[in-house]
Amino acid sequence: MSEPKPKKVYFYGTCLVDLFFPDAGMAGIQLLRQAGVDVVFPEGQTCCGQPAFNCGYWEEARDVARNQVALFPQDLPVILPSGSCAGMMKVHYPELFHGQPDEAKVKAFSARVYELTQFLVDVLDVKLKDLGAPVKVTWHSSCHAVRDLGLKGEPQALIGQLANVELAPLAREHECCGFGGTFSVRQPEISGAMSCDKAADAEATGASVVLSTDGGCLLNVNGTLEAKQSPLRVQHIAEFLWERTHAR
């Protein structure tokens, strides 16, 4: 890395992590601190605005987004434990604010946004030491992490650093899990069919845990596995990495 590593970053929890996966949020913060970075968690975080944006309610999305951008005034990287929300803030905010008076300010903010694993690997170049027992995991890549943000194997690289972890890939790693935000309730039959296929794919790997970097995918796949009464469970990658690497 030619550029000096940042000493201080912002952390944006996202609404799904805030309400459903707070352990993942805490773990993400701990991983950053473990890498020697100061983490600032501004008060007043709610949601990135993606659901309204995707449904065409752009004024409502902008109202929410504008307040969130204002929470991160300093020129520091903004780290999210979510590919989808990071994609919204990094890629879609500039579209959402196109032609608005605060477009330049929002674009400057968007340029500072990173998904957590991307930041850990590409910017911080972290080295992890596995302290856990042998385990087999599988990885679900989130569509927006790969296709909006252009993640190219950063989460797998982190998992690969863990000596006792075997990564068994899904047969259809890049296929959508069926969440899709409001899609999951607007088109429950199609969404359910996709989710069931994803759950079956995960079960077929023989892994004991499904990892992902997205609260939406995790909520969806976990709910599907539970409904199938599968012993398999999901975990956010931040939580998994933190559990395996910190001395208790």
Next chain:
Amino acid sequence: MHAEHEVLFRDSAAKALLDPQLRANFRRAMDGLITKRRNQFPDPRDLQDLRDLSTTIRSRSLLGLPELLEQFEVNCTKNGIKVHWAETCEQANELILSILRAKNAKTLVKGKSMVSEEMHLNAFLEANGIEALESDLGEYIIQLDGETPSHIIMPAIHKNKDQIARQFSQKIKDAKYTEDVDELTAMARRVLRQKFLDADAGLSGVNFAVAETGTLCLVENEGNGRMSTHVPPLHIAVMGLEKVVATLEDVAPLYAILTRSATGQAVSTYFNMITGPRGEGEKDGPQEVHLVILDNGRSRIYADPQLRATLRCIRCGACMNHCPVYTRVGGHAYEAVYPGPIGKILTPQMEGVGVRHDLIHGSSLCGACGEVCPVEIPIPEILVRLRREATHDDEGSNVAGRGTGRTATEDWAWRLWAGVLKRPALYRLAAWFATRFGKALPAGAPLIKNWTRSRTKPVPARRSLSERMRAEGGKHV
């Protein structure tokens, strides 16, 4: 209240999902196509280079579309191709009928054409006493059953070999039951050969229309396209007005990416270039060639700088092959001429965004379509734009049916959503309630009921991340 298409995509898709045979047919076929395409592009950089070039060519062609169409018409006319313009499908159908009647043609043999599907030409001609026979094997198969194409490239892909074997033995005269693919193909060929010889006219689509030379390019694998355009004394071609490119040089990269993206072939078996009727002293070819150029909403799409990208499409079908929704429900569930992701953006723009609101929301926005599109049509972005158009009547928009998909309930829901989420204090209160009492929400509440069809109810954590960070203290700004 707003107008709805008579069958909602949700309902037709739900029905398709209950058909295990259909799902297996599609999954197997799409997996095969995905693999074949992947094998054609071993180097991602080469693929990206070709996509960039193809996108540039299609964008440039659209930028100069009015001029190119004029040039194309002049050169076609010079070549002896009679050019006709149709604003609507009805006009296009009437034009074709009058061309056929002028030659007293009673039978028409057709090469594959999605524009003719758009026009519902077969039904129209039949009602006017003219037999239109599909000669593409897939189209022939579905025509026997009175079905419409379930895929733009492979119209009968929803059927497997056994289903076709049964159908042929019942519907083709003197046919015996066989599951042998070669024998089945030979059976269809026997019927079609005679039809090519007997037909009064042939009809085809157009893959690329070349302005500088007045050439119609036709990509196909069965030779039926060549037979349809070559054997009968009259050839009528139909095309959407977006199909034109400037030069022959433009065709090569588009052709290369079309066949690779569509069927995973480096080249198709046939590539026809039609530059006019039979010349003096020539021994074959039709005596007359007519071309009908159809608008049907395209110039309206063209007028919008973002939505114009829709017209870059070269109809390869890669977006449907890679779509997790299409793969599971198949083409018929869309109740539209063009299924899959491209159909989800094209159909609502043609029929109205309000009427096909359900179709626009039939996507998880996963982005698989945009990722493989050979001309980089940003399908997910356009879907989001159309969702906007369906619910808002924005100044300056010319999208068909804009604002007509708006409902008071949805309006109210998003206003409430924003009202809470733009006020951190309110969100904090809502989060407090959700974490303490989220468990108590009934699984049968409206939206939760849809979620719990195939999943357990999501239960919020005991304490939110914000709450825990507040408790930690000291690290806040």
